[in-house]
Amino acid sequence: MLRQGSASILLGMLTLLLFWSVCGVSMAATEPADGALQQGLHYYRIGELDRAQAVLLDYLAGQTDPVLEPEALLVLARIYHQRGRYDQVLHYLQRVPNTLRGSETRLLEGTALIRLGRSEEGIALLTEIDDSRLSRTDQGRRLADLATGHLEQKHWLQALYFVHAYLPLAVDREQTDTLLQRTGEVVTDQLSEAQLAEAAFMFQGSAVGQAAGLQLALRNWRDGNELAARRQIETVLQQPNAFPGREEAVKLRDRLFGAPVKSRVLGVILPLSGRYAAFGKAVRRGIELALEQLGSAEYPVKLLFRDSAGDADLSARAISELANAEQALAVLGPLTGTAAEAAAARAQLERLPLLTLSQRNGLAETGPYVFRSSLTSSLQAQALARYAIEERGLRTFAVLAPDNRLGREMSSRFTAEVEQRGGHIVAARRYAADATDFRRQILLLKGEDPDAPEQPEPPVTPEAEPEVPTLPFEALFIPDYAERVGLIAPQLAYYGVRDVALLGINGWNNPELLRLADGYVEGAVFSDGFYRYSPYPFVQAFVNSYFERYGAEPTILEAQGYDAAGILLAQLSRGEQLSREDLRNALSQLQNYPGVAGATSFDAQGDAQKVLFLLQVQNGNIVQIN
Template sequence: MAGFVRNGGLLLALIFCVGIPSLQGAEAPVTVGQRGGESVALQEGIDLYASGQTEAALSLLQSFVAGNPQSRELPTAYLYLGRIARDGGRPEEALSFLERIPADRQDQRVRLEKGGALVEVGRAREGLALLQPLEEDALSPWERGRRFSAMADAQAVLGRPLAALVLLHQGMANAGAEERDSLWRRGHRLLAERLGEVELTEAAFMLRGTPLGEDATLQLAGKAAARGARDQALGLVQALLLRGTNFPSRPEAVRLYDQLAGRPWLQRALGVVLPLSGRYATYGDLVRRGMDLALEMHNSSAPPVRLVYRDIGADPARSVAAVTELADSERVMAVLGPLTGTAAAAAAVQAQEERIPMLSLSQREGLPETGEFVFRDSLTSRLQARALARYAVRERGFTGFGILYPENLLGQEMAHLFAEEVRKLGGLVVISEGYAETATDFGRQIKRLMGMDPDASKETSAAEAEKRKNASGSEFPPVNFDALFIPDYADRIGMIAPQLAYYGIEGVPLLGINGWNSPELVRLAGRSVEGAVFVDGFFRYSPYPFVREFVDRYFEKFGEEPSILEAQGYDAVGILLSILDRRDIRTRDDLRLALSMLQDYPGITGATSFDFQGDADKVLFLLQVKNGNIVQIN
């Protein structure tokens, strides 16, 4: 502040020594070079002010005024000198600069600073008269915040604190981020120091759901606690926290709740919504087994965490109610599940509304796009297509692909996604053939894959085959792709693969999805699938030590080997427990941010990260049939 005063006094001395230039009709001839030099010097001062180097800006602007008494740029220099004086708490000095600007040169910015300075010297009504007519569109976000702040100060001076509060609220909605913080602090001080309980009640009602309105409720709760009305205070702060509004003084609200209730607001607990009854109960029970095993292992060596289960069947309405109860009544840190698509979609919307992180296990398309609090850790069709395409193109060097797919939802989706991922990598699907979901004879489709007409006569087919044989030197017609992708299950592959060999497609690498990962594959298809490669999110015979440990512990506890469902439940809980154990995780928003930044969590369903939308990006297991056995090759 002393520097401001010294520099300000120096400037005034300079001005009185050289005389105050009259800006009316200042048309002294100036050369182009001079004009350019003036503009550069003035802009340097403005840039210094904008970057926060106030004293350097002040010095440069002082020199500009003293050295260019006839410049047409003096109004701009006086504007910034006025701003610097106001920023330094010298409104009278600011007015002395601003009033030297001719009336016809006093634009919106000048009237803004002049109105603010008038308020600061106690001439609130005059200041308001200048500030209120200003057009917001003509001001920058920073200037809009400055205007609302000055008008709020004027209303406070005039004894109208509620009107001041409304103006600060409007300013927060229209100003830039930095100015919003300043407006918030002003509003917080106003609520804490100037408003009684009656006015606070009115402010909380008028501005409910906004940062200042929620702060008004917090101030009411604090006053109630101070006069011994504990139940009233607890009810107010609990209702405030349940609304889930994010506002700067929310940590204070949490501390007040903890003090009044004698327990933490957020529990060291995770909510789980699963189908534990109804048609999907078997799947829900298996996922729960994996989750319980992960919790048991964690709690044996770390501060304990609870899993709070809710059975939702596959009902969207029950899933919404469960998320609400877990977030508000049980006060868990995050929610896991659901499994089924419609229930997951409904739960995701509610989790976003409650602002509670949700880690879903559903494959429902587009689930993470619901909002920033919704994540998904599941083996999706896209994950499989991406992993398989990367292996085929990058590791094997394949460029052309055929697809033989069932004409059902899964088959059509996988065919589309695989073709899309191949194209991204520079490959091409040269032919794609579908078959009926219940088909047992695939001859027509296989002939098309071979470029043959399935409706041609036997004589024509034989002649075409002979022609191709002579051209290729092979006994069977060649195909024009490097590998064949078949997105179906092991029992169907057991019928398709032998027919491929029968019609002559031999030696062409076969690619598949996780549905191939079954002992039935080799039993039914035999040597027809030798060398075939497919992907899965879990492989119980993996050589990875942490996978072996999980399989052994699971078998010891339940007497059977786990499937991918137990593995997914185990990993989902493990991911959240690893985050909860961090000391910097205190709020749900902390947990959400940590989830979004997760990288390569060493899960038994593959190293897991989350992309920018919240969808899991995993390193899947690459499996191959070798000598009649399924083995991991990555």
């Protein structure tokens, strides 16, 4: 009985051991397999597609549980899709159960079918997808492949519809170019006049509608219906988009309107109404004076003024009107930032030289037809750093700036220019733009604790000389306007910042600086783009002529308008007839134009490089020192 019981216990223990052994084998087999899946997914996420593919294929080869397969199958399908192996995409997606096929699975399968020439099946699959569940990139891919599928099926209007819907997403540059090229072929060779009219109406405002509109205009022109062709081509070129055949559209416009591309018409876009009207009118006075004095009687130039009101849309429309209806050779302006950005983009599309006076950064980078001539923060920072380091031999600098866009931009550019020339910014502090008390910032610049308790002044004896604190900087840059500097300068002296070079921007060039700061800014140096008391004879001649004409002294706005007009008039007043391309080339090669707002050249980007006026306070007066 005991033996029988012992045998039973032993048999039970062996059974348990066998169970645990089996369970252990099962767990050991599962954990590495699941680890392989995670490893494969990791390689895919970091872009190592070869390793991800190898690991996932091994994982599937050893996988017996179909529940764990779909994620690996989907990632393999993505990898093969990226590599253009669309047969393999279908092979692996077909193993995913229908109940687990989501929007992404159907998208991959539909696009693969279209790429393999099975466009009818692919269109059906892609059409059923709820694109609200897709990312923006996948939405674009779906629309692009639907367009491609319908092109293969020769469903021309449906294909154009999907190209039109795809363009605002435009997720792939190469695919976009291909679709636009196919669009041009379709509207040129495949559509009837009625279909062209339908496409031009349905897809107006996009490159598809413009391409269709161009073909309508061409057909009307060939049929002798010039009035309809003119209306159509004007509508087409009012839109700023690049579209198939844009250059052909420009040539057709030139034939239809009969005006040569070469002319002596200059457009001018300025804010002549609205909040910036005073600035626009000041620039206009300078431009009109330049035409009187610098224009040629033998080769007269016509100015056409347009009011931007500081508005981007008005400025863009004015560019198109001046380029097309008026056949202007170039445009001067706009003045304000957003208006200038819109005008620059449209001028580049129209291939119309634009010389803008805006200070907005990046305008000249729009393209080779856009130039900018204005007093910029970069020019001022260059002039001051060059003077301080190369002429004065200063090496250590501090910056005290307002915490606003002007202060931040000027501080950044000045710092970069100083460091580029081997100087060092040893301290920098900001203050609120409307501040009146600068004690804290000044003490911090000196390296002192503004929160430390004040120490009593030591008694002064006849033998003791007052101790002059050593400052960690030789020059202090303050990028603010005269009204604020007039508050800062006396406080600098009060808190012991003396015998350092004060450097400033064009906002210092104001009689208020001398009135408010009295002797505290003696010796200060600042830059400006115009100085009406300059000893240069040509500046004095401009100031006197302006005063005789308008009864007031000119500012930098009138001077900039005068110079910008002078630059263009210098090219147009010669005997030969220039084209827009000729003028663009001439501007890009301009060197040291002797302007009243500084000698001007254009760099490779199209930004003006100017020799600014360096001004200094000497004996209570502002004088030019360069």
